[in-house]
Amino acid sequence: MKYQVMYDKGTRLRVRSGQWAFTKEEGYGLASLLLENDFIHEVYTSHRNGSILIYYDDVENKNKIFKILNSITLDDLFEAEPTQLQVSKEITDDFLLKLAKMFGRRIFGRIFYPAPLKVFLTFMHASKFLWEGFDSLTSFRVDVALLDGAAVAGALWMGDYGPATSMMFLLSISEALEDYTVQKAKSTLKDSLALNIDTVWLVEDDGTERQCPAIDVQKGDKVKIHMGDVIPVDGKVVDGDGMVNEASMTGEPLAVHKRPGKTVHAGTVIEEGNIIVEVYSINKETRLNKIVDLIENSEELKADAQSQAERLADSIVPYSFLATAVTYLLTGNATRALSVLMVDFSCAIKLTTPLSIISAMREASDNRMMVKGGKFLEKYATADTIVFDKTGTLTNASPKVVHVFPMTKRYTREDILRMAACIEEHFAHSIATAIVKHAEEEGIKHEEDHSEVEYIVAHGIATTYDDKRVVIGSRHFLFDDEGIRINKTQEKKIKKEVQEHSVVYMAIDGKLEGLICIDDPVRDEAKYVIEELKELGIENVIMLTGDSESAAKSSAKTLGITQYRSQVLPEDKSRIVEELKAEGKTVIMVGDGINDSPALAAADVSVSMKHSSDIAREVADISLLSDDLHDLVTLRKLSTGMFDKINTNYRRIVAVNGTLLVLGALGIITPTTSSFVHNLSTMLFGALSTKSVLGDDYNNEIEVKAIEVADAE
Template sequence: MKYKVMHDNGSRLRVRAGQWAFTEKEGYGLASLLSNQSFIHEVYTSHRNGSILIYYDEGIENREKIFEILDSITLDDLFEAEPIQTQTSKEISENFYMKLSKMVLHRGIYKLFLPMPVRHALTVYHSAKYIWNGLDSLTSFRVDVALLDGAAVAGALLHRHYKPASSMMFLLSISDALEDYTIQKAKSTLKDSLALNIDTVWVVGEDGEERQCPAVDIDKGDKIKIHMGDVIPVDGKVIEGEGMVNEASMTGEPLAVHKRPGKTVHAGTVIEEGNLIVEVYSMNKETRLNKIIDLIENSEELKAETQSKAEKLADSIVPYSFIATALTYLITRNPTKALSVLMVDFSCAIKLTTPLSIISAMREASDNRMMVKGGKFLENYANADTIVFDKTGTLTNATPTVVKVVPMSRRYKRDDILRMAACIEEHFAHSIATAIVKYAEEEGLKHDEDHSEVEYIVAHGIVTEYDGKRAVIGSKHFLFDDEKVKVTKTQEKKIKKEAKEHSVVYLAIDGKLEGLICIDDPVRSEAKYVIEELKDLGIENIIMLTGDSESGAKAGAKALGITEYRSQVLPEDKSRIVEELKAEGKTVIMVGDGINDSPALAAADVSVSMKHSSDIAREVADISLLSDDLYDLVTLRKLSVGMLDKINKNYHNIVAVNGSLLALGVLGVIPPSTSSMIHNFSTMLFGLMSTRPVLNDENFTKGIEVEAIEVATTS
């Protein structure tokens, strides 16, 4: 590829290959090709001039590698692809700013270079759309903003007030462009959150052997194996295996559905338990998930309730504007004063500032490493009075450690208990399983495969056959309630003594309790401070849910300053608790990160997933934190509350300014042209104020304080 370096500052490189170097879709493919390099973070292309913008890890060596890749690209290497979300989002913003620039430029050119008669003719021409929309509302017996706008423009033109009419239409066109931009950005973010980012799948051949291959290469009729915890990449029919599939992203139903041979599964759902072999029915754009994504294009549900209220408020004001105009004319018999009232349009400013405030807040959230799927979720977060935390991985570091191994009979010694537990647990990537395996390795306790195939039961434990005997390991509820493991009174006393203030994993062999493994998962150093901040910010109820024992949960709650907690909670219990809180009239935030948190995340008014959350938690969550900083929950609260405060402040200012203009117009103090000029200027000013960031330096100060707390704690 031939190109010219236009800019390079060591981590940001722009080259230009020329107007005909690649098409728009080939540009997306080129971006995809370059993004496969680990040292390249983002790539943006423009087919208009062949521009390629690359953000990469600083370093001369990386820069040279990029040039080597670009030099080696030929026409045969170019392929068409779809844009990634960041490219789409960038293009939406660029198109909006280009459209806005054109509108401002055209208006400036008209004023500077066109003679007055031509400008007046253009004003009349542009007014046709607004007058037509007003007539449409009138013939449909709707008294709405379109009718008011059409009447105001028509009234101004009848009295030959061309300049006020032109200014009003200019502002209305900006308002329409902003609303369209807001909806496009929200839809783009939501579509990306639903889109599947699966590169490879396991294909089962005719010989029964599994092989890994690119997801783009699979065809209808292929058989693929999907393992526990994986997102299903296709629509298909189960032909072998059984499992529990969470279809919350598809149906909204939080409880997992049992799938067996003959049942259908859909792309975007997640296997919570078991393994499935699926015959592919449809993939890529043919899947049900992508059809749902297409429906999003016509969805109005992404709007924040505040934005919908603003639009309804704007419409509700319209009749009063007409009544005030009519009364002014009846009392004064002065059409100029009546027109002054009609030209002051409250709805224009309300419709402009509200979506601006919302999209500005969403952009600010993105700048602070938080992905919000729609304005309504920011609003719900601001209005919430209750927050429910899953403990592990959210309030803790998700790095549990073994602190004690306790044999419960004379049949097995301490090292035997740890060796058996590690042997069984090593098959799973759960944090507690990892802690047990690591602890056994540190003590030099090697083990052989002395058990048969293991069966993992989500949020409960593991069942297998060890040395010819049934072995179960997991929670107290699983062993004593589900598996009916026997425990003596002596063992009960020992459990109370040894398990105090720890989470406990229980091991039973042949129906008898043989050992305890005591686990500690230290809370995050900043967690207590974050909880205090959330209380100060108006969240009245803070609740911790955990599958830990009562003693472990109590110790964790005490360390965090949480007064309300629930221990030994199952996945279905979490969603039930959230539903109960909502039934009490509370607005609930749910924060979680695991597969077993997904039902509760789906049930909450607004849900938040952490950075290292499971696929399904990120899928279900309304807001995703892209950093591992728990303080982001505080930042998000300040941002969301600040957004609503900004919108309410705009309402008051709009009413004050436009109310004053109405009074001055009725009294004859100012003519319609002056009234319209001040109205238009104030609307633009409110619009600019709506784009101001909500967060201030206080947040960064708090962030520094949190870091100081962490340093002090580790010291």
């Protein structure tokens, strides 16, 4: 590849290959080719001038980049889809280019165009506003379009071409700004719902499986999906049996049984079992992508504050006409009346509110939080109750085995641990991992000596070991579901030995044979985060856990939580959330596991943690992309700050435009001044609406607080 270095400083490099070096789609392919190198983390291309902008990790890697660029040939170019970062940058670049053209044309026209041409172009530009106003009038709509059309018509009728031109110019900028924010919002939403699946397991005709890139999957191929995975395609089940959670598609939190002949959709998650799916639709043809397109054009994800602002904006318009009419009747002065007509409260209200919401969503993204719609940010700001699932949310999800107790003389402590590790190694659950790891640390080796293991979601495991039925799991699973018997001596030992621990029970042939005590210490920052959330207006903090009463009580005491529920089943979690909502509370649910998905779906607004299961991330309205509970506090400050900004905008808009209205009616200012100040203030309020809520120093404050928490521990 031939290129010229245009910028080279630090870890940022820009080269240019010329206008016809590659097409737009080939530029995306070139970017993906460069991003295959670990030390390159961002690449942006421009087909207009063949520019390639590269961000990399270390200046020592610069020569490696030049070697890669030098080795690229025409045969290496291929067409590809843009990444989210590339799409976002292109939207911003197109907006800035459009803005530059608008200012360039205006400056050039004012300097070089003769007066007759300026008047002609003014009428040409005005035709758009006049037509939109006429359309509203004939449709009996008294809205912002009618007000803008009337103001432009009034200025032209009086021969005030300067005010008319200025007003139309500023209105055009406002429209461009609004289009830009809408496109950015849609782009963010699309990315939050994207599957982002790189590889799939393809089943060959001879039954063998091989891993292949998801982009290579074709219609008619057969794909195997394992338990806990997101389904990447639309298709028909041809083999296997499973329970599929379709909450992301239907909103229904309960899993649906899928057997051969049944249809599954991309974006849903298989909770139990394994299935083989024959592919019907891929990529943009899937039902999920059709839903994304529908969401882009719907009002469902719009915040109530934005909808209210739009209704308020249109409701103010009749009063603007009334004020104009009254001014003319009282003064008989058309100039004063036009000065009043130039003042439009609704324009600023309609612009600044969505800008404030979109800006807050973008700031959330910058702080490693993905919000799927403005209404969820709004609900988070007004919530008075937060419900935490304990494991993986308030804890680090890195449990450790602290005790192993045999309950009879038939099996030793080593026997219990050996059998448990042998059975649990088939599952990636954190408790199963802890048991297997503990057996390894003690040098206890185990062999496959059991039949197929049956996993019962959120309850436990059942299998046949050495020709005996073995069940491992929660107290509820063993004693209530399996009917395992327990004598008074064993009950007394349990109460004595396992206080303040989570317990995994093991029964063999219907008899309780062992206990494995697990500790999962709470996160260092959890207590301080809960205190801060209370200070920020969340009145009720509730912890839900499947732990025993004693273990739950100990954790709650450590965290400073007064409300908790122990030995909670998955179906109980969603029921508890529904009960809280029935009491009139606005509920945030924070969880991370497969068994949290019903409760996440039931809450007013739900939050998933970084290492959440696929299904939790799909169901959740907000996803945390870092593993820090402080993000919950950040999100609360961000969402409440968004409302403060909206209310501040309202006060400023009323103050400025109210003053202009009075000054215009008194004849103190001309229509030109009224229009200029009004439109300039609207743009200023719009710019202020994009200002950060948290401020540049917020992350530094978080880091200081994290150090303080660590020191306190």
